[in-house]
Amino acid sequence: MKCPKMPETLLWCRALPNISPVTAFLLFVLCFLEGCVLVVSVIEQLAQWHNSTVKAAVERLCDYIPEKLQGFCYVLAELYGPHIAELIDKEMNADVVCHSLRLCKQDPGQPLCHLYSPPKVSCFPTFLKTTACGMSFKLELGSLKVSTTLRGYHWRGRDCDDKNTTVYPGRRPDNWDAKSDSNCNGIWVSADSKGVVLLGDSAGAHFHIPPEWMTVTQMSAKSFANLPMAFSDELDWPQFSEITGFLNSTIGGWTDSLYLRLRKRNRCNHRDLQNISQNGGSSGNLLSLIKSLARNQLLDNPAIVIYATIGNDVCNGERDTLAHMTTPKEMLSNVVQALRYLDSHLPNGSHVILTGLVDGRFLWDNLHDRYHPLGQLNKDVTYSQLYSFLDCLQVSPCSGWLTPNETLRNLTSERALQLSSVLKEIARSEKFASFDIFYMDFPLRQTAEEWRKMGGEPWQLIEPVDGFHPTLGTGITWQKALHEWPQVLGKENPFNDQIEAIFKDQGGH
Numbered sequence: 001m002k003c004p005k006m007p008e009t010l011l012w013c014r015a016l017p018n019i020s021p022v023t024a025f026l027l028f029v030l031c032f033l034e035g036c037v038l039v040v041s042v043i044e045q046l047a048q049w050h051n052s053t054v055k056a057a058v059e060r061l062c063d064y065i066p067e068k069l070q071g072f073c074y075v076l077a078e079l080y081g082p083h084i085a086e087l088i089d090k091e092m093n094a095d096v097v098c099h100s101l102r103l104c105k106q107d108p109g110q111p112l113c114h115l116y117s118p119p120k121v122s123c124f125p126t127f128l129k130t131t132a133c134g135m136s137f138k139l140e141l142g143s144l145k146v147s148t149t150l151r152g153y154h155w156r157g158r159d160c161d162d163k164n165t166t167v168y169p170g171r172r173p174d175n176w177d178a179k180s181d182s183n184c185n186g187i188w189v190s191a192d193s194k195g196v197v198l199l200g201d202s203a204g205a206h207f208h209i210p211p212e213w214m215t216v217t218q219m220s221a222k223s224f225a226n227l228p229m230a231f232s233d234e235l236d237w238p239q240f241s242e243i244t245g246f247l248n249s250t251i252g253g254w255t256d257s258l259y260l261r262l263r264k265r266n267r268c269n270h271r272d273l274q275n276i277s278q279n280g281g282s283s284g285n286l287l288s289l290i291k292s293l294a295r296n297q298l299l300d301n302p303a304i305v306i307y308a309t310i311g312n313d314v315c316n317g318e319r320d321t322l323a324h325m326t327t328p329k330e331m332l333s334n335v336v337q338a339l340r341y342l343d344s345h346l347p348n349g350s351h352v353i354l355t356g357l358v359d360g361r362f363l364w365d366n367l368h369d370r371y372h373p374l375g376q377l378n379k380d381v382t383y384s385q386l387y388s389f390l391d392c393l394q395v396s397p398c399s400g401w402l403t404p405n406e407t408l409r410n411l412t413s414e415r416a417l418q419l420s421s422v423l424k425e426i427a428r429s430e431k432f433a434s435f436d437i438f439y440m441d442f443p444l445r446q447t448a449e450e451w452r453k454m455g456g457e458p459w460q461l462i463e464p465v466d467g468f469h470p471t472l473g474t475g476i477t478w479q480k481a482l483h484e485w486p487q488v489l490g491k492e493n494p495f496n497d498q499i500e501a502i503f504k505d506q507g508g509h
């Protein structure tokens with residue numbers, strides 16, 4: 001049998017510098033094998049579930065997605081639909097279809113990458129060999145460089161007066177706010193308050209891909225309503241995150257964040273939050289990220305800074321992953337540099353909490369034999385298969401932990417433990433002028449334990465689509481601070497009830 005070839009168009013999808021969220025989404029689908037496999041799988045399963053033709057399934061999908069994208073969707077359906085339909089009708093799976101689309105350039109000598117078990121169809125191996133795609137793409141979208149200027153108030157407390165640069169969340173109130181609300185906390189007249197700043201990675205920013213985007217049994221127009229916004233926030237949802245979250249979650253679960261708890265303790269803390277976290281954030285690249293911290297040492301209130309790069313120092317998608325991990329010596333140098341920077345920028349009386357690295361063996365142990373959302377309909381894609389697929393494409397978010405090789409998983413955890421020890425030692429021995437400093441282990445085990453007591457299962461604490469990001473334990477961090485470092489959280493404001501009565505929701509978020 002001869003396999004059809006696709007038009008080799010759409011070369012524009014390589015290397016565009018500043019791209020819109022919609023383009024980012026299209027790039028992901030068209031240029032990256034994992035994006036293509038995802039979309040073709042969804043089309044296949046939609047046809048199967050609704051017992052329709054492939055053509056009808058493509059149209060159904062185009063109808064589901066937001067209007068902004070529909071034009072593109074119909075053009076693509078026109079261009080690729082018949083080809084996809086032909087292959088699917090021949091019972092080829094999404095791997096074969098996507099390899100045959102040949103949208104990405106092949107790197108010679110790359111192995112074949114496939115998500116599904118190879119089909120029995122005879123043409124699969126030969127033409128796959130010549131089209132295997134080894135493009136390097138970070139699942140975390142880091143390399144896409146989605147313009148960060150898009151980032152709006154989901155990432156920081158909303159400014160209440162864009163025209164006056166001396167008015168912003170977190171500053172010490174001007175003349176006790178006698179004339180106006182100079183720190184945007186929705187209250188005139190203010191008491192001691194503090195802000196929350198997170199220096200972190202994708203877990204801190206709450207990286208999440210909604211599973212309903214790929215679960216055909218639950219799919220409707222509503223499933224994709226948040227797609228453009230999600231891509232403009234780089235698939236992060238800081239507004240729901242466990243440190244700086246402030247909106248009730250629309251992506252499952254509820255929002256319980258350090259910020260909300262601190263605000264409840266003292267309503268004057270309203271809106272004083274900053275994200276400063278990024279997908280792929282590690283002790284090294286945090287050093288440039290940290291420069292976007294907005295805090296005036298003289299004018300502003302103290303801040304509680306959570307330093308939580310919980311995995312990227314040991315997580316990478318390289319073939320020799322161990323050689324690319326941060327060493328304890330590098331860790332020491334990076335963290336001390338970051339802390340010196342904070343020391344010269346944070347108002348006196350601030351606090352820094354260093355969080356240890358996660359033990360990522362939790363991920364494999366709890367997920368490897370479970371079905372991924374894409375594999376639930378036909379019971380054909382497990383997390384172990386997904387991890388191998390991403391690893392093969394060299395886009396695994398963590399080759400060291402998301403691997404069947406137990407020795408490698410152990411070695412990765414060993415390095416993570418060494419790096420956590422560096423943090424612990426820094427907190428014990430270093431002193432800084434403008435803040436005190438604490439260390440805590442990443443509370444994954446305790447979170448899982450508490451979750452189990454509530455009747456949950458540990459795997460539910462992990463992001464379902466990437467099988468990588470764990471839930472951060474807000475409650476546990478809070479309790480620890482409350483009991484061991486009460487000065488960090490400050491006193492409860494006795495006027496909270498009055499503030500609520502007079503200022504209501506303090507202007508919202």
Ligand SMILES: *[C@@H]1O[C@H](CO)[C@@H](O)[C@H](O)[C@H]1NC(C)=O
Pocket residue numbers: 164165166167174180181182
């Ligand atoms: C800006 O805000 C400050 C502090 O509230 C106030 O003193 C000043 O008059 C404001 N400036 C303008 C131009 O409104």
Ligand SMILES: *[C@@H]1O[C@H](CO)[C@@H](O)[C@H](O)[C@H]1NC(C)=O
Pocket residue numbers: 246247248255260
């Ligand atoms: C979230 O919703 C619950 C119940 O509707 C409400 O009590 C809570 O205040 C809300 N939280 C936020 C942050 O809006």
Ligand SMILES: *[C@@H]1O[C@H](CO)[C@@H](O)[C@H](O)[C@H]1NC(C)=O
Pocket residue numbers: 348349433
């Ligand atoms: C910082 O505040 C502490 C008390 O919280 C005080 O003892 C110290 O002198 C202050 N340092 C500076 C440089 O103002």
Ligand SMILES: *[C@@H]1O[C@H](CO)[C@@H](O)[C@H](O)[C@H]1NC(C)=O
Pocket residue numbers: 406407410
């Ligand atoms: C990995 O570590 C676990 C727990 O420390 C241990 O029980 C297991 O034997 C180790 N496995 C290998 C292959 O080193």
Ligand SMILES: *[C@@H]1O[C@H](CO)[C@@H](O)[C@H](O)[C@H]1NC(C)=O
Pocket residue numbers: 322405406407408411
């Ligand atoms: C498992 O990983 C270790 C450490 O990278 C490596 O030495 C070993 O060869 C791997 N084992 C297999 C079966 O790939």
Ligand SMILES: CC(=O)N[C@H]1CO[C@H](CO)[C@@H](O)[C@@H]1O
Pocket residue numbers: 148151152153155156275276277278289292
């Ligand atoms: C709105 C805002 O200030 N967002 C910031 C969040 O943090 C990133 C760094 O990751 C900054 O570049 C953004 O400006």
